Amino acid sequence: MAATDAPEARSPDEGTRPAPQADAARGALALSGDWTSEFGDTLERAARSLTEGATGGEAGAKGPVVLDLSGIGRLDTAGAVAIERARRAITARGAEPRIEGASRPHARLLDEVSQAGLELPEHTRTSPFVDFLVDVGRVMVDAGRDLVSGIVFLGEVVAALGRVAMRPWRFRGTSLVNQIDQIALRGLPIILLISFVVGAIIAQQGIFQLLQFGAATFAVDLIGILVLRELGVLLSAIMVAGRSGSAFTAEIGAMKMREEIDALRVMGLDPIEVLVVPRILGLVISLPLLAFCASMSAILGGGLVAWAYGGVSPDVFVARLREAIDLSTFMVGMIKAPFMAVMIGVIACIEGLAVKGSAESLGQHVTASVVKAIFMVIVLDGVFAMFFAALDF
Known part of the structure; x- marks a missing residue:
């Protein structure tokens, strides 16, 4: 998984863990460290902390929230997905997140991830009998298609x-x-x-x-x-x-x-x-x-x-x-x-x-x-x- 680097990024061996920090003077949340797949679960914890910090832990929090990405060193797809999930969670709680300070490669990666569906599709539960009927119907339709294609081919x-x-x-x-x-x-x-x-x-x-x-x-x-x-x-x-x-x-x-x-x-x-x-x-x-x-x-x-x-x-x-x-x-x-x-x-x-x-x-x-x-x-x-x-x- 390729990572995009800001101009001042450090090498992977010198990377630091991702972490959001509140900047009271600017009224923003500053993201720092390397948001890459090598940190694994730390990304998810950082994303949750980012959501809680932006909304104060309350589901009904309102108002604009600035996410400052200028302190991020390295960013890959896993980190971009974590940030995008946090942004969507903040939006769902009524706040208005705004991303600032992202380098051009980071902004491009975040834009691509924002256009993707990150939620798993919901599995609709049905009865085993209905599933059996669906399978039988699918088999019969496939058999009919095979019969028609066989006659045409003959x-x-x-x-x-x-x-x-x-x-x-x-x-x-x-x-x-x-x-x-x-x-x-x-x-x-x-x-x-x-x-x-x-x-x-x-x-x-x-x-x-x-x-x-x-x-x-x-x-x-x-x-x-x-x-x-x-x-x-x-x-x-x-x-x-x-x-x-x-x-x-x-x-x-x-x-x-x-x-x-x-x-x-x-x-x-x-x-x-x-x-x-x-x-x-x-x-x-x-x-x-x-x-x-x-x-x-x-x-x-x-x-x-x-x-x-x-x-x-x-x-x-x-x-x-x-x-x-x-x-x-x-x-x-x-x-x-x-x-x-x-x-x-x-x-x-x-x-x-x-x-x-x-x-x-x-x-x-x-x-x-x-x-x-x-x-x-x-x-x-x-x-x-x-x-x-x-x-x-």
Whole structure:
């Protein structure tokens, strides 16, 4: 905190404590010493003494009061705030304070402080129930805004795809191949591992429960239908949302912070066409492939556990699986994948473009991207489940 010095000011090491003194001959209060933050609580005590000395300790004191600042050595923002608070307190008690003898730097600092609000805002107490309703209302309004912005952004993406389709030479194939490599090839090992483990867990729990009824082979039906219709694509989408969706938001957000997106616009390039379209197309291509691989891995894990834990041999497992599932079971999961991919890509890119110029903002939007994408993937899966149930598909 910088301090302003009068011409005769002493160095900080030789500073004296701030103090107001009554000057009976002049009918004024003379301020002396260094009114700086290094004296801490002394400033507040001096300000209170200044108020009491100016009003005689009576709330109803009247008349003009001269505050002589010619004896002040050093003055910084903390000291100026203390003096301004004392001046306002004197005014509130009915007196008329007038500042004299301030050097030009001191007068300028006091003038700046006098224009600032020094009082803390009053906290209005409300009931917890009202606060809860306010929070719910704010969340609903924010959700509505996110929905509208998502629809608008999706329209921009579709328009950019239309422009690319009309002018294929503008399409960035290298970017698309790079995104498929990052999303599908590099993400495949962890998705295969998690799907294998989940398939094994489903088989173990299914066999454990069905053994009580002597129907352990029916666990094959459970594994096949549950994995192909729901878990394969759902696990893949959640992993892609957490891995690739967060990467999209961080990449685009970092470009936004460095003003690279503005530079693209200056060069006459559309950021949606350059940054967003390849990423969303990469997701649309990669997620069905990952969902297929995840389903096969989960069925393999379930088959091994069924053989080791339930005594269901591989030939019996395969024969039972062929009876339990058909092409429609497989297609239900594959149909969901492109829609989930578009949802993840749109949310991730919106959050990336919404990043402001700070690392804190980047972290908040990356977190929001992952949370919103996973939530919407689960909601979309539920909507598809109701839709296929209504169609008896």
